[in-house]
Amino acid sequence: MSEIEQLRGRVARACRVLARLDLTKAAAGHVSARIPGSKNILIRARGPGELGVRYTEEDQIVEVGLDGNLSRKNDAGLNSPIEVFIHTEIYRTRPEVHAVIHIHPPTVVLFTVCKKPLLPLYGAFDPASLQLVLDGIPTYDRSILIDSPQLGQDVARAMGGARVCLMRGHGITAAAPSIEEAALAAIGINEVATMNYHAQLLGDPMPISREDQEHFRGLERAPVSKDGGPPSGRPGALWRYYCAYTDAG
Numbered sequence: 001m002s003e004i005e006q007l008r009g010r011v012a013r014a015c016r017v018l019a020r021l022d023l024t025k026a027a028a029g030h031v032s033a034r035i036p037g038s039k040n041i042l043i044r045a046r047g048p049g050e051l052g053v054r055y056t057e058e059d060q061i062v063e064v065g066l067d068g069n070l071s072r073k074n075d076a077g078l079n080s081p082i083e084v085f086i087h088t089e090i091y092r093t094r095p096e097v098h099a100v101i102h103i104h105p106p107t108v109v110l111f112t113v114c115k116k117p118l119l120p121l122y123g124a125f126d127p128a129s130l131q132l133v134l135d136g137i138p139t140y141d142r143s144i145l146i147d148s149p150q151l152g153q154d155v156a157r158a159m160g161g162a163r164v165c166l167m168r169g170h171g172i173t174a175a176a177p178s179i180e181e182a183a184l185a186a187i188g189i190n191e192v193a194t195m196n197y198h199a200q201l202l203g204d205p206m207p208i209s210r211e212d213q214e215h216f217r218g219l220e221r222a223p224v225s226k227d228g229g230p231p232s233g234r235p236g237a238l239w240r241y242y243c244a245y246t247d248a249g
């Protein structure tokens, strides 16, 4: 299997995992990855016969340039998604990013529309997702479709160097050195939001102590993957778990 075919398979698998975890529904959402040695990216396409993100197969992944246009026409009528500019403008401004994910997870979106911040409620329960909160999660404040390079730049600017950005009344964008790490960040922020949501229902959620927040802030992070390759170690194992759990291949 060629390198680009493998990459296509990883993009499609990440789509299936995220949608089977109910982090997005129907056709809303896309995963993309940089093609090594090229200025182009691979991204989940929109097309006439599509069933939705959870049913994404390799042949629904198209190659597009950083202008958002298909690098070549296809017979299946596939096209780049309207919000391709979220991806292209992040790739333009962040060379360390090899993968971008945009999805609409309902529980996370609730926290963009209510005056409830995502609090650092737990520690050893799930240190990696806690660290997303401790690192700070920016919000892009508009709720419109990101259908132009200008709006894509606005999202990239709001996101800065963060791994996850909330989009008010819309969804999230995650960016990372690999597809799998971006997907784990998306799963992680959903975990944070789910715990915050249930804690708010139960009442009086309490952030962990400052001392414990400092402990987790200083905890050694998993090494990031190189050149867009799949992560090893803890993130690699966690990704294998989610692939098996969702039967995503």
Ligand SMILES: [Zn+2]
Binding pocket: 028, 029, 083, 102, 103, 104, 170, 171
């Ligand atoms: Zn969207």
